[in-house]
Amino acid sequence: MDDQALTRLLHDREVKPNGIRDVFDLADALLDRSSVQQALARLDRPTLAVLAAASAGTLDDIDDPTQRLQRLHGLALLDAEPEAPATAPLVYDSVNEQLDSWPSLGLPSRDDLISGSAPAALESVSTTDRRFIDRAAADHAFGATTAVAELLAALELQPARELHRGGMSLPDAKRLAASAGVELDAVPAVRRIAENAQLAQLAGGLWSAAPLAAEWADRATAARWTHLASAWLDRLPPELREVLVERLHAVWGEGFADYVDWFFPAGGDRMRERVSEHLADAERLGITASGAPSTAGMHLLRGEPAEAEAAMAELFPGEVEKVYLQHDLTIVSPGPLAPAIDARLRRIADVESRSLASSYRVTRQSLTRALGGGETAESLRRFLASISLTGIPQPLDYLIGETSSRYGALRVGAIDPSAATPGTADASARSYVRSDDTGLLGTVAVDQELSAIALEPVGPHRLISRFPVEVVLWSLHDARYPVVAEDAEGRTIEIERPRTRQPAPEPTDPVAALLTRLRDTRTVEPEETGQAWIARQLEQAVKARTIVDVTVTLPNGSEAVYRVEPTGLAGGRVRGRDAKADIERTLPLSHISAVTPLP
Known part of the structure; x- marks a missing residue:
């Protein structure tokens, strides 16, 4: 398996890098029963049927299982023996054991997975209903697109704080709700839609508008919607998308929830929550209305974004250029x-x-x-x-x-310390405020709202500050004074307020670091790798208290096989009870050439 496939595997299986020191630890993590169950819980029923058939040796009864076998192989749930035909894959023991336990957990057996029938068909949507659905969907889509735009505009002016325990701070959430024109409990959904579309980002504990937001805001409303809806589709799990595409003309109501439970038999609450979140976002975006796909939503799910945009644009209110x-x-x-x-x-x-x-x-x-x-x-x-x-x-x-x-009654400029006379006030200042209006300047000098920038009078027409010109400028601006910035020649210049929008942080992938570490372990000498594998097998035997055959190379070059139950491993030696001679043996690891578990 190459690094790309291995990266995909570790992400799909949600492997935690902590505690994984080498490839043997990784193999243990992937074959752990709880990890196997977690992987099975995300599989749809047709894929589980292929796995069950492979386990039972009845793959010949499955139509075209190749693609699903490839997926199962990519998830490290089965492998194919090199000398066996492609139709006889090897299902790992821990996977078989987990499938064996399913009936006791209230989950379908192998036979049920292979032959179980789906729930009753969903209710179809009539032509008359379609018109009402499309109208309602357009209202939802327009409202969601507008809400996202207003939320981004509010984040552009002032970022929102993310709490350590998760979730947005209440004052910020209320502010964004008012700006977006939505209820307070709808703010997380609107923010999620914006984040999924790469329009909002979390960095340094603050939610802000992402760089793409400005370009998105310049688009027509229908084009904005298409971007949001396409982002929703991109995040839709492939197996769920397949289910939805097959039911474009049906109502996705309670019957659909029953179907999802059947289609993902081990999905449980986690899968229900994922599906519920996707469907709620689809409803908010107008991809569906009252649980049924809109015409635009049907085009989107078929992979026709241009047609989806055209269908939605027809129902959106026309844009105006007069007020x-x-x-x-x-x-x-x-x-x-x-x-x-x-x-x-x-x-x-x-x-x-x-x-x-x-x-x-x-x-x-x-x-x-x-x-x-x-x-x-x-x-x-x-x-x-x-x-x-x-x-x-x-x-x-x-x-x-x-x-x-x-405008410009107050003028702010920078002071060059190198040009100031030593010992004067200007020598320690970084900016000045000047005005011909002495009354206005006097008001500024005593304004308590400006005490933070420490303005100091140095004449009837001039104040100085130890703070940079941009800080003084925007402090005066926020206090609603008619202020402009000027250069050394007195020409008006524009100084932008520091932007709240930050570049998207570079993602840190713990899986990439893990792969680098594992790759480094593969560079050791083959002999060291073989010894590590022998030690790992003996460690597992000690933990499981199982009996193994240990092949030992004797001083004369011959080999002897001891059937032992290992009890300890330390100092380069393994201790264990000889099952045949019923004595305690201590064997040096350096002389052990093979460890074979008993069948």
Whole structure:
């Protein structure tokens, strides 16, 4: 088995690297009965039927078992003897023993696995029902896509803290629920959908928007949905996808749960929870509605994402490019805005509500934010006039003019310590705040909200701080002062706020480290490997208190076979009771050439 196949095996079998020192430990871990049961619990009934037939020697009765045999081999549940035909694979003893115990655990026997019949067929969906299903699915899909977009926007502004015991902190969860427009208990599901689509990430104990989120937000709503739905499909276990594809025209209700229990006979609560989570996400994303696949969902499951997107786009509300500007400084969109317009409007105004008819509110702070991002009074008026169905109301026009005239009343710049006169205040400062408005500067100097940046007056028109210019700039901005940054020549410059979005952390795979360690153990001399295998067999015999035949090379070169029950292994020697002579023997490991378990 090459490293790629071995990596897949260890991931699929969920092998824990702790305690595995060499390939013998790995073999023990894979053949452990509890590990075998865990692997069997994830197998579907047709694959289990092939395993049962291989165990019973009746593979000839199974139609085309090759693919399922390959999967079983990949899970290290069986192997093929080199000299045997492909139809006579060897099922490992621990697997056979576990299958033997199934009836006592309330699980199907080998015969039941091979010949058991499926539950009754599921209820089919009529053409009339399909129309209602598609409408409901479109509502779900639009709502979920919108909720994910708003959650990502909220994470972009402020990351959310993950608790050590798991789960998001309650204040952050409430904030995200309000932003996404969902109930508090729906936040984990929306976050999970975003994470599965690689749009949200957890790093350093904080949930934040992933780098892909910005590009995703620029897409049309239907394209956003396709990305989320495709991510759901990618995470769907292949065997479950096969079940769903075979039942595209049926209702996935309680009858489907019964079928899943039959199809995964040893899956238990874990499989039910996995299936329940997948189906709940499918319902939220509009892949299903009321437990039945939508037309878009059917296309998706068939591997037709373009057709799925087209089917959903037909039912989504059309995007608009015009809004109503109100006298109370609100902006109302009569439908979902085109992504480019929505993105620019968010830089100018704050989102108040998000639905089919979204609303935004323009404030002095939001306009200051826009001006700081490169907008001017003229560009703001021009953009708003181009999207308005009602012109620009006088209160909004006045606020734009007033805010732009005050914008830059405070100017923040960096101080070069090397250029400062030694012994002066500037020599220990890193930034300054200046203004021609002495009253405004005096207000800033005594503002308790700004005490953290330790502003110190050095004249009627100047304050200094020991903190960097970006810290001072954004502290003043957050305190709602009309502030801009400038360079050494007094030209206005833009300094971005440190982004909350972090690059996705490099995944650390403990399996890769384990394989490296195992690979290193394989570089030892063959003789050492053989001695290790002999020692391992004797250790197992000591633990199991079993009798083995030990072949010992004598000084004259001949060999002697002792049938012993090993009782201890230490100091390069094995002690044990000779089953034939009924005496205690101590044999040097270096002289033992073979250990053979009794049949």
